[in-house]
Amino acid sequence: MESWNQTSTDAMRSHVPAEVNKRIDERVERCVRHMAQQDRAEISRYLVKLEREWDINRAVTVVGSLVAVGGLALARRDGKGWRVLGGVAAGLLLQHGLLGFGPLSRLVRVLGGVRSRREIDLEKFALKALRGDFERIPKNDGGPLARANAALVAAQS
Incomplete structure (x- = not known):
């Protein structure tokens, strides 16, 4: 089948x-x-x-948000270079929101088998x-x- x-x-x-x-x-x-x-x-x-x-949208939102917040927290503690991590995560979330897919969503789906x-x-x-x-x-x-x-x-x- x-x-x-x-x-x-x-x-x-x-x-x-x-x-x-x-x-x-x-x-x-x-x-x-x-x-x-x-x-x-x-x-x-x-x-x-x-x-x-959880569907792929929820998983990507949570993962992306955690990465962004983690980047901001590390930037505050260890220097401004970590802000790039937060910016990249926000960009990946934006791409997923606009297009319905992106590298972060692909990663979550391939590694975790998360479904739409x-x-x-x-x-x-x-x-x-x-x-x-x-x-x-x-x-x-x-x-x-x-x-x-x-x-x-x-x-x-």
């Missing part, structure tokens, strides 16, 4: 190596397949966990479909794998 995640409008996916996106997609597929064998209560518990998951909000939402919708929140997913026809595949496709549409 290679083509369920067609998020071509997701700026982050188009600016990182394909293998990173593939690794994230495979993690989602494994999760949805596993959840297809679980009961509604277990799916609901996992959905609560997904609601708390759209990717997290796709997994949530697939799990909600498995749970029975939507009418398009068969209840027991075809087994867990068929239900998981149908849920992933339904989440995309």
Whole structure:
């Protein structure tokens, strides 16, 4: 199953190596397949966990802000040269805010596997479909794998 995640409008996916996106997609597929064998209560518990998951925007904002504040704190203590670190971090945050991606966001995604909000939402919708929140997913026809595949496709549409 290679083509369920067609998020071509997701700026982050188009600016990182394909293998990173593939690794994230495979993690989602494994999760949805596993959840297809679980009961509604277990799916609901996992959905609560997904609601708390940080997306790439939040992670980049926190990391960039920490670097900027750290640069300013070091500049105050050890000299003005550290201000450059704060300025670079602010520039990277600005780039991410304007373009939806940048070197800092790429680094966070590649090293941490942090997903975009759209990717997290796709997994949530697939799990909600498995749970029975939507009418398009068969209840027991075809087994867990068929239900998981149908849920992933339904989440995309």
